[in-house]
Amino acid sequence: EAQVTQNPRYLITVTGKKLTVTCSQNMNHEYMSWYRQDPGLGLRQIYYSMNVEVTDKGDVPEGYKVSRKEKRNFPLILESPSPNQTSLYFCASSSVSGKKLFFGSGTQLSVL
Amino acid sequence: GQQLNQSPQSMFIQEGEDVSMNCTSSSIFNTWLWYKQEPGEGPVLLIALYKAGELTSNGRLTAQFGITRKDSFLNISASIPSDVGIYFCAGQSLSNDYKLSFGAGTTVTVRA
Secondary structure (H helix, E strand, O other): OOOEEEEOOEEEEOOOOOEEEEEEEOOOOOEEEEEEEEOOOEEEEEEEEEEOOEEEEOOOOOOOEEOOOOOOEOOEEEOOOOHHHOEEEEEEEEOOOOOOOEEOOOEEEEEO | OOOEEEEOOEEEEOOOOOEEEEEEEOOOEEEEEEEEEOOOOOOEEEEEEOOOOOEEEEOOEEEEEOOOOOEEEEEEOOOOHHHOEEEEEEEEEOOOOOOOEEOOOEEEEEOO
16 A cells, blocks of 8 residues: 555654654655644645755754655654644655655654 | 645535635746645645646546636535545645645534
8 A cells, every 4th residue: 555654643752852753655756755734834844855865945944854865764853852843744755746745644743 | 935825714514515715826836736634644635736727626626726827726516524624725836846835724614
């Protein structure tokens, strides 16, 4: 089954404790992206990657890092999480320039 | 990122009603997409539009790419209870083919 898998689904952490949210897709997609969803703001892009070792900033990249060492994986790293990074995060992938995105089920992150 | 204004912010539907929502942009887009998000899940693509004036249907859903290329509309005919969810418009501008901008979403709820 074609899917984008994110882990974990729920995460509660404390300020400053480094964390990684994993994302994996099994569709051989070149394009992958991370979004955060906040009430009233919709989905805002954090980072995206057009292929292995090619990443670029989205609209809200501050406080986040990504890496794309393999085509299927695109982890999101928060080196020093802060409470304003409490949000619902989605990973997505696409085979065509980020248009027809397939989304994961989301990761609800709470930073205390 | 591009500013997308989606309206209405929320709406209540009664079974059998036709409902409409729209999205406007401050700049010209070359692609408009409509997604639906159900509770606990990531957004799922409903309809993709690629040409000004294009009218595309997916079952009871019909979307249009505005002639000015700065707006798009989604209509749901004969609403049923499973139409509840959050509907997002998304678009790609001519200036950046790899960045998808999302509207804030329209929350559709069944009227009691």
